Amino acid sequence: MDLMSLRYFQFVAMYRNFSKAAEHFYIGQPALSRQIANLEKELGVQLFVRDTRNVSLTDAGTVLYEQCGLLLRHFEMVQELLDATKTGRSGNLTIATVAHVGSACPELIQRFITTYPDVNTQIDDIPFDDLPDSIAHGVYDVAITLEFAVPENDMIAIKTIGHDRLVAVMRDDSPFATDEPISLAQLCEMPLIIPHHTAPPILRRLRLMTQSPNVQTVPNTATAMLRVDLGMGVSIIPACIAKSSFMGPRIRYREFPDSDAAFAIVAIYRTDNHQQTLRNFLALIHK
Secondary structure, three states: OOHHHHHHHHHHHHHHHHHHHHHHHOOOHHHHHHHHHHHHHHOOOEEEEEEOEEEOOOHHHHHHHHHHHHHHHHHHHHHHHHHHHHHHOOEEEEEEEOOOHHOOOOOHHHHHHHHHHOOOHHHHHEOOHHHHHHOOOOOOOOEEEOOOOOOOOOEEEEEEEEEEEEEEEOOOOOOOOOOOOHHHHHOOOOOEEEEEOOOHHHHHHHHHHHOOOOOOOOOOOHHHHHHOOOOOOOOEEEEEHHHOOOOOOEEEEOOOOOOHHHHEEEEEEEOOOOOOHHHHHHHHHHO
16 A cells, blocks of 8 residues: 555545645645545545545545554654664664673673664673674674684674783782782793683793693683682783672782783674664774
8 A cells, every 4th residue: 555645545535625635735636536546446445435516435435544544653653663774773783792701891882772772782691612603603793702812704804892901810829919010931930721712812922932831721711710719820811801800809910011911802793794783883982
């Protein structure tokens, strides 16, 4: 059913007069009559009884007129929803991250939710290893992760959200738990507890400095920090994670002076994802 034909019908039914309805729309009466005739043909019913003086509604016309306002409002609502999807002000955005990494950029996610309240924004905590694949396979629209954990993949684009540094985390009774930056040479003297998904540049340099660094590989950051808390060694994790999630009363962290300690927190997404809600999210970065 053509929306304009429905409007023409509404005004003819309201005025009970073709001429007045035609004047309202600034069109000729013959053109308006053709529109109504086409509508009757499309619906398979007669809507008006016409004679030389009067125009009256048939039973079918009365039913349509009673529902006409509702139909037009629904059409307008659907059009508004369609227009909103074009601008990304409604729709969906799915975000994947690891809880400890996501906590590093809550302002960005909250700003998106506030700016686009009608978008169904979903954020999930998934295994760190699965973040790149979740984007490559289109499971999520965007993932928030660490720069050095993103594999080379032509399908994945990267946009920097912020910057952070790796820190060495240890118990406060460790002989190296001072306020001074820690050197790589000092790290070589201690058992290192590294989450298996993390391969920070500092670790690669340590392996170059010594043939067999004492590295324990554990499933995740929480396990690494549990072992640190038990005094079993030192871990290397992002400062944002150490400060936001694992700073217990017995835990200390030390900065690295080395440039290899710096890295970016990034948003990754498929290069062929042209969804407007994703574009709007990316546009908010650094605003």
